Amino acid sequence: MTADAALTGLADGWYALSLLHDRIEAHIERALQSGHDLSVREYSLLLVLSRQHDGPGGHLRMNQVADAVVLSQSATTRLVSRLEDRGLLQRYLCPDDRRGIYTDVTPAGLDLLEQARPTHDDALASALGQAAADPELAPLVAAVEALKTRGARTRDYRPV
Numbered sequence: 001m002t003a004d005a006a007l008t009g010l011a012d013g014w015y016a017l018s019l020l021h022d023r024i025e026a027h028i029e030r031a032l033q034s035g036h037d038l039s040v041r042e043y044s045l046l047l048v049l050s051r052q053h054d055g056p057g058g059h060l061r062m063n064q065v066a067d068a069v070v071l072s073q074s075a076t077t078r079l080v081s082r083l084e085d086r087g088l089l090q091r092y093l094c095p096d097d098r099r100g101i102y103t104d105v106t107p108a109g110l111d112l113l114e115q116a117r118p119t120h121d122d123a124l125a126s127a128l129g130q131a132a133a134d135p136e137l138a139p140l141v142a143a144v145e146a147l148k149t150r151g152a153r154t155r156d157y158r159p160v
Contacts, residue, residue, distance in 0.1 A: 020140050024127040031123035036116040043120055044069045045079055046088065046113045049105045059094075059102045088112060 025040055032038045038046075048068045052059050060068065066076040080103055083089040088109035094100030105113065132141040 016136050017140055020131055020137050020144075023131060023137075024124065027127035027130075028120055028123040031119050032116055035119045036112060038112070038116055041069060041071065041079055042083060043113070043116055045076075045083065046105055046109055046116075049089065049103055050110060050113055052104065059104075061094075061100055061102070065103065083109065 028043075029040045032040060032043055036043075045065070048060070048065060062076060062080075063073055065080075066073045069076060069079075071079065080089055080091070084091060084103075088106055089103050090106055091101050091103050094102055128141050128144065131137040
């Protein structure tokens, strides 16, 4: 196999992965928007922040949140502000470092997250099922489904 053929194969694999991601995200986006007036990014942010806990290392700083939801810091700040305006998040100063700001999910945000979770999960399962019927995407779907067995590790969205 030549270097060009290997790169073409790599590019084809990346294209298939990107296609799978885009299809799944669009499917979930439609379901969350219509059922709960939430975007995928908003849902992801609520989910990440809902997994924080009290104690050492339990709360994420804004740069860690940005990494966890795969957005720039400025986009994350805007997203936090939108959800704060809706009463779903609240910000407060870090008790140990007054320069740091933490963000927590409010009870209303937790309620919305719990209502939206089945919609998200059903839309994800549906999108994966549709993609599995595409021979080009089926191996990637199988790889995603294999991650279920790694449960605890894949649920921790904190950056390494």
